[in-house]
Amino acid sequence: MKAKGFTLLAAAILAWPVLAREEAGRETAPQFPDGLEIMREVEENQRATTDSSFNRMQLSTCRFGVSDNRITCAERPRVKALESVGKNYGPEGFDSRSVTIVLEPADERGIGLLSYVYDDAARQNESWIYLSALGRVKRIASGNSDEESETASLFGSEFTTEDTDTGKLEQYAITVLEETTESGREVWVIELIPDEDRARETRYGRIVNYVDKERLVSLRSDLYDQYGNEIKRMLASRVEQLDGIWMARSLTMMNLVTNRLSNMAFLEIHTGVDVDDEVLTQRTLTDVAFRETRLQAIRSQVE
Numbered sequence: 463m464k465a466k467g468f469t470l471l472a473a474a475i476l477a478w479p480v481l482a483r484e485e486a487g488r489e490t491a492p493q494f495p496d497g498l499e500i501m502r503e504v505e506e507n508q509r510a511t512t513d514s515s516f517n518r519m520q521l522s523t524c525r526f527g528v529s530d531n532r533i534t535c536a537e538r539p540r541v542k543a544l545e546s547v548g549k550n551y552g553p554e555g556f557d558s559r560s561v562t563i564v565l566e567p568a569d570e571r572g573i574g575l576l577s578y579v580y581d582d583a584a585r586q587n588e589s590w591i592y593l594s595a596l597g598r599v600k601r602i603a604s605g606n607s608d609e610e611s612e613t614a615s616l617f618g619s620e621f622t623t624e625d626t627d628t629g630k631l632e633q634y635a636i637t638v639l640e641e642t643t644e645s646g647r648e649v650w651v652i653e654l655i656p657d658e659d660r661a662r663e664t665r666y667g668r669i670v671n672y673v674d675k676e677r678l679v680s681l682r683s684d685l686y687d688q689y690g691n692e693i694k695r696m697l698a699s700r701v702e703q704l705d706g707i708w709m710a711r712s713l714t715m716m717n718l719v720t721n722r723l724s725n726m727a728f729l730e731i732h733t734g735v736d737v738d739d740e741v742l743t744q745r746t747l748t749d750v751a752f753r754e755t756r757l758q759a760i761r762s763q764v765e
Contacts, residue, residue, distance in 0.1 A: 494638035505628040511709045513550040518730040526723045549737045556581035559742040574747040581629035592747035619724035620715040633660035644672040677708035732764040
């Protein structure tokens with residue numbers, strides 16, 4: 463009995479350093495905030511800057527290369543001038559509707575995109591594009607939808623409708639991986655993995671966001687396919703305050719497969735604009751006289 467007692471005591475003594483190290487590891491493990499709550503705040507800020515809004519944007523697309531650690535266009539970019547009107551809906555303002563019209567180049571003037579975005583995972587987002595050359599509206603597919611419609615590219619750019627959507631966060635497993643720096647700012651690195659339902663609707667198998675801790679803006683998003691390959695990367699810059707909310711006035715989407723990039727620069731941002739619900743319908747896409755009358759009424763509010 464004595465020998466057995468000694469053996470048990472010795473084993474306990476030998477195990478103590480290991481247990482102590484494990485306990486110390488648990489005590490010193492970083493405690494990160496809830497990733498879902500952070501992403502909700504990021505999206506809430508995004509919605510606040512697009513509610514009852516009128517924006518003017520410039521969309522540039524080119525093939526890119528890297529020289530001296532700088533990303534540059536390897537060809538003359540294709541540049542488009544756009545106007546956009548948006549408004550939030552729903553009891554909590556989590557849904558949104560927006561219409562975007564191409565002003566230039568002249569041969570694309572009048573091409574328009576109408577988008578309805580729903581926070582509820584049970585409702586699929588809806589987007590329609592009007593091609594002036596064809597004179598008709600086509601439904602745009604969302605994510606990996608099999609429905610017969612145009613591709614999800616925004617006006618031939620590397621952005622898709624999914625890249626600019628908000629909502630449906632409950633369809634992701636969201637984890638704060640670490641704290642680091644990005645563009646000289648302290649950030650949380652937040653991973654989003656789609657659940658089974660979302661995986662059937664999205665082009666991305668994993669998203670990693672670098673969220674500015676202070677300003678709650680995603681400064682970088684790494685987008686991976688279903689096989690774990692990084693296929694796109696979005697970079698945000700010119701982060702400024704608008705009505706007390708931080709937002710990026712320049713978004714660059716890099717397609718790492720095709721070596722093409724698109725930059726969306728927000729030249730003018732106006733919120734608190736009176737937006738008639740009728741503006742955010744397919745009539746704005748198809749009826750030129752109606753569209754110009756309503757858009758001019760909105761322009762007069764900000765000029």
